[in-house]
Every structure is written in C-alpha cells, then in structure tokens.
Amino acid sequence: xxxxxxxxxxxxxxxxxxxxxxxxxxxxxxxxxxxxxxxxxxxxxxxxxxxxxxxxxxxxxxxxxxxxxxxxxxxxxxxxxxxxxxxxxxxxxxxxxxxxxxxxxxxxxxxxxxxxxxxxxxxxxxxxxxxxxxxxxxxxxxxxxxxxxxxxxxxx
Ligand SMILES: Nc1ncnc2c1ncn2[C@@H]1O[C@H](COP(=O)(O)OP(=O)(O)OP(=O)(O)O)[C@@H](O)[C@H]1O
Ligand SMILES: [Mg+2]
Numbered sequence: 001x002x003x004x005x006x007x008x009x010x011x012x013x014x015x016x017x018x019x020x021x022x023x024x025x026x027x028x029x030x031x032x033x034x035x036x037x038x039x040x041x042x043x044x045x046x047x048x049x050x051x052x053x054x055x056x057x058x059x060x061x062x063x064x065x066x067x068x069x070x071x072x073x074x075x076x077x078x079x080x081x082x083x084x085x086x087x088x089x090x091x092x093x094x095x096x097x098x099x100x101x102x103x104x105x106x107x108x109x110x111x112x113x114x115x116x117x118x119x120x121x122x123x124x125x126x127x128x129x130x131x132x133x134x135x136x137x138x139x140x141x142x143x144x145x146x147x148x149x150x151x152x153x154x155x156x
Pocket of ligand 2: 044045046064065116
C-alpha cells in the first residue's frame, strides 16, 4: 500500500525548498499551470528558482520575480517555462492584461506556467495542476507549504 499523499510540508531550511522544487519538477507535464501563493517574502520566487534549476536552468541564469516584465521565459529540459508575476496587475483590468499576455495560448502549446500572485485570477489561466501555498509560521521551523491540485498527489 502506498502512503496517502502528503498535502503539507515543513520547509525548515532553504534546502527543503530546493528539494520541493526538485519534486515538483519531476511531476510537471507540458502545459501544466503551477500557482504559488503566499505573502511577500514567503518564498515563491525561491521555489520557482528551485524548480527551474531542477529543470536544468544553470546558476549563471538569474531567476528573480519578473515584477516589471511580468513574464520571464526560460528554456528547460521540459521545454519552455514561463515564470509569471501578476503582482503589478492586481489593481488593473486583469482580464484584458491577461489576455494580452496570451498565457492560455502558450499553455495550449505546451509551455509550463509558474505564476506568483495569481490570487483572485487563477480561473482566467485555466485548470490548475498544482497550487503551493507558502507561509511563514511562528515556530522555529519557519515555513510551511500546502500542496493542492492533481499533481500534489504525485509528489513524493
Ligand atoms: N525555507 C526557505 N524556503 C524559501 N526561502 C527561504 C527559506 N528560508 C529562508 N528563505 C529566504 O526567504 C526569501 C524568500 O524570498 P522570495 O523572493 O522567494 O519571496 P517571494 O514570496 O517571491 O516574495 P515576493 O512576493 O516579494 O515576490 C529568500 O531570501 C530566501 O533566501
Ligand atoms: Mg517573488
């Protein structure tokens, strides 16, 4: 009998987050949408970077929140990955902005999407493969990740 899927992980150190990124990378399929939730500094970009490194993006390639460009594109061992930060669009006309970015079309072509700050707009991006809610907590162990969506059950 296999263990029931873990839906919560403690991320006591950065290394745990790197490991989570590796595990996420392993289960991603073309066109998957990954949403990263959590407050400022919760570790969304750190996890996105961990996923990208696990998919072969070298250390010489910087990975930061694409706050100003909104979308940053990477070539990975699993094809194109779009790292998206919707923070700046939160107060605008999100529907128009999102359709202008053409993210659903890119998904349909097989691009992976990893999105920060999708919060109220996730439905506009289509079905979610994996949601990761990161939070800082007051315990000495620091951070936790809650995993949801169909890929969550495939994570080890
Ligand atoms: N266990 C951990 N997992 C992830 N990040 C950690 C951990 N411990 C410490 N950190 C640090 O926390 C910071 C997280 O910053 P990060 O840019 O990933 O946050 P963010 O959620 O993307 O914030 P923003 O909303 O501003 O984009 C990094 O400086 C990272 O080194
Ligand atoms: Mg970020």
